[in-house]
Amino acid sequence: MKSILLTSGQLMDRILYSLRHKNPCSIVSVGQTEAFVMAQYKIYSEKEILNHGEAKRANRGVKEGFNHRGIRFPNLKARNETVEAVRNAHIVGYNTIVKTGKELADKVFSAYRLHPPYMFEANIRRVIMFSQEEKFKEMLRGRKILLIGSLAEKAKHALEKNLQNELAFKITGAIPIYEYEEIPDVKKQILYHPDFDLCLLAAGVNAVILSTFIAQKCKKVAFDIGWGMKSLITGKIVEDMWLNSRIGLDRIMRM
Numbered sequence: 001m002k003s004i005l006l007t008s009g010q011l012m013d014r015i016l017y018s019l020r021h022k023n024p025c026s027i028v029s030v031g032q033t034e035a036f037v038m039a040q041y042k043i044y045s046e047k048e049i050l051n052h053g054e055a056k057r058a059n060r061g062v063k064e065g066f067n068h069r070g071i072r073f074p075n076l077k078a079r080n081e082t083v084e085a086v087r088n089a090h091i092v093g094y095n096t097i098v099k100t101g102k103e104l105a106d107k108v109f110s111a112y113r114l115h116p117p118y119m120f121e122a123n124i125r126r127v128i129m130f131s132q133e134e135k136f137k138e139m140l141r142g143r144k145i146l147l148i149g150s151l152a153e154k155a156k157h158a159l160e161k162n163l164q165n166e167l168a169f170k171i172t173g174a175i176p177i178y179e180y181e182e183i184p185d186v187k188k189q190i191l192y193h194p195d196f197d198l199c200l201l202a203a204g205v206n207a208v209i210l211s212t213f214i215a216q217k218c219k220k221v222a223f224d225i226g227w228g229m230k231s232l233i234t235g236k237i238v239e240d241m242w243l244n245s246r247i248g249l250d251r252i253m254r255m
Contacts, residue, residue, distance in 0.1 A: 003119045006091070008128050008255055011120050012135035014091065018221050019139065019197060026215035027223045028208040029093030029122040030086060033058070033069055035104040037205050038086070040079045042111050043104070049074050070204045071180040078180050082205055083112050085212040093122030093224075097247050123247050124255050125226045127237055131253045139198065141167045146193050147174045148186065148210060149202035151229045158233040172196045177203045177210075187213060196220060202229030 006014065011027070018025035030038070036054040049055050050073065058069035071078055086092060094116075095101030101122075108114075129136045140163065147155050152174035160171060173193040177186050183206055190199075190210070199214050199222040201207040207224040214222035227238040239249065 003092075003116050005096070006118055006120045008120070008124045008132050009135065011091065011124070012128070012132045012139065014118065015139055015221060015223060016135065018090075019143065022197075022219075023221075024215040024219040025091070025221045026085075026089045026211040027091045027093070027221075028086060028089045028211045029125060029224050029226060030105055030108075030208070031093070031095060031122050031226075032098075032101045032104065033071075034082060034086075034205045034208055035095075035101065035108050037071065037075070037079055037082050038108045038112070039104060040074055040076065042079075043107050046074055070178060070206050075180065078205065078209075081209050083114075085209045086116070087112070087114055088212050088216065089116060089208075090215065091118040091120065092116040093125060094119045095123070096121045097123065097251075121252070121255050122226075123252050125224070125228045126231070127228075127249070127253050128225075129228055129231055130237060131255075137163070137167055140169045143169045143197045144195055145169055145171050146190070146196040146199040147171060147201075147229075148177060148190075148199060149207065149229050150176055150178050151202060151233060152176055155200075155229050155232045158235075162235070177206055180206055182206075183209060186210060187217075190214060190218065194218065198223065200225050200229065200232075202226055 033054055040049055055073035059072050095105055156171045156174040172195055175186055175189050199220060201211055201224045211222035211224045214220050230238050
């Protein structure tokens with residue numbers, strides 16, 4: 001089965017359809033770190049895992065910023081949970097532009113025989129609130145929203161300050177998560193917040209696991225927006241060397 005590659009507009013259309021019809025929907029993303037988590041002991045040996053740049057960055061334990069991974073390696077349990085989460089996700093972000101990320105994701109998806117029905121270029125999450133501004137606002141309009149991630153509380157304050165009057169949404173909770181080990185407690189907190197329509201997450205590989213959990217257990221829409229969470233706070237696209245030189249901001253805005 002060949003996956004259908006969605007544009008940013010088509011992705012937003014599917015999210016809006018799920019919200020209107022109260023259908024569960026999990027939108028996750030497999031970037032470099034997520035693919036590496038899934039590659040443990042399947043693509044890479046333990047020695048290769050520990051010598052890999054992703055593991056070295058993650059194992060430093062940085063709590064925020066571009067080097068924050070929220071997981072330590074090796075981690076077989078996280079691998080299995082991530083594989084199952086991606087297998088059961090409704091829509092999967094995939095690195096179609098950056099060669100190194102795509103090559104590893106290709107190997108991982110082939111090894112586990114993963115064939116998501118719908119996919120999208122993972123990096124559009126960084127700009128989708130700008131490239132699809134009207135549809136993104138429609139996603140928020142009148143909804144009960146749960147936020148999850150290290151920036152959840154800051155995003156809550158920013159959204160309430162900047163957009164709540166215009167869009168009349170209600171943020172029913174802001175749950176922080178920094179590390180993989182916090183997932184069981186976060187799952188309990190999610191179940192204590194049953195009154196939401198949409199959950200926006202930004203927590204790396206942990207967001208992948210939680211998004212599918214939310215769709216399956218709570219029957220809600222869960223959208224792993226990654227660095228887009230920071231943009232909800234700043235009102236600006238999070239730019240870096242990868243976006244500007246390897247991916248291309250203009251390119252990703254048109255996708």
